Amino acid sequence: MLSIGEFSKICKVSTKTLRYYDEIGLINPSKINQENGYRYYSIEQLETMLLINRLKQYNFSLEEIKAIITSEEIPNEKLSIELYKKKSELEKQIQIYSQITEQLNEDIAVLKQGKSIMSYLNKIDVQLVEIPTMYLVSIRKMVYKFEMEEQYACCFNSILRKIQHDNLTVNAPPMVLYHSDEFTPLGLDTEFAIPVEEFVTGTRDFRPGLCLKTTLYGRYSNLPSIYTKQCEWAEQNGYENNGPLYEVYITDLTQTSNEDELITEIYYPVKKK
DSSP states (O other), X not given: OEEHHHHHHHHTOOHHHHHHHHHTTSSOOSEEOTTTOOEEEOTTHHHHHHHHHXXXXXXXXXXXXXXXXXXXXXXXXXXXXXHHHHHHXXXXXXXXXXXXXXXXXXXXXXHHTTOOTTGGGGGOOOXXXXXXXXXXXXXXXXXXXXXXXXXXXXXXXXXXXXXXXTTOOBOSOOEEEEOOSSOOTTOEEEXXXXXXXXXOTTOEEEOOEEEEEEEXXXXXXXXXHHHHHHHHXXXXXXXXXXXXXXXXXXXXXXXXXXXXXXEXXXXXXXXXX
C-alpha cells in the first residue's frame, strides 16, 4: 500500500487533485484508516492513475475518463473506440488551427505592406443580377447553428426522395434560404430547397428578382465577409434588402472533403431605396 503522499509523488498528481478524484468517483483510495482518515492506494492503482493522466493528455474530460474506466464493456474495445473518436476530434482541431495560422500569416504580411487588415474585402466581387422565378421542393424549419451540417444532409436526403417519388426534374444545385431577421442562438428560420422544372402540388414558386451575387471559392467560414461586402455595396449604391438571403451550393461537403474546393454562390435580394 502507498500513502496518498507517496502515490502523489510517484504519479506527479497533487494530493488535492487525488482527493477531488476520490470525491467524483474517478479513482478511490483502496483503504482509508478510520481512526485518522489517512488514505492509502494499492500498487495496482498506479497503472489506473497513469491511464487517467494519459487520457487527460488526449483532451478527454474527467467525465469521459470515468465512463471509460467504469465501463462494463470489454476494456480494450471500449478504449479503442473512444481513442479513435478523440483522434478524429483532435485532427479536426489541428486543421482548424492550421487554417487560423495561415490566416494570421496572411494578415501579418498585409500589415507589413502598410495596408488595412480588412483590405481583403476590396477583392470580393459583387454583381447585380436578375434571377428568374424558380420552383422549389423544400423543407423549412428552425435550425441551431451546431446542427446545420446534420440538418443539411437529413433535409436534402428527404427532398431528393420526394423528387424521385414524384418523378420531378432537378434543374439547379441545392440551396438554403435564411428567413430569420437576425442571428439568434435559439436557431435560424432555415429553408432547404432544390429547384425543379415542374410546378406541381408540393412545390412552391420563389421569385428572388434583383439580387447581389458573389461566388465564394473555399471555406464557409468566409461567408460573413461576403455578406458584409454585399451589405456595403447595397448601401453605397442606393439599394436595400428585399427578401431572404440564400446560398447555392455548386459543390458541397458531400462532394469533396477539401474545403478549399467548395464553390458557393451567395445571393442578396435587393431593391432600389
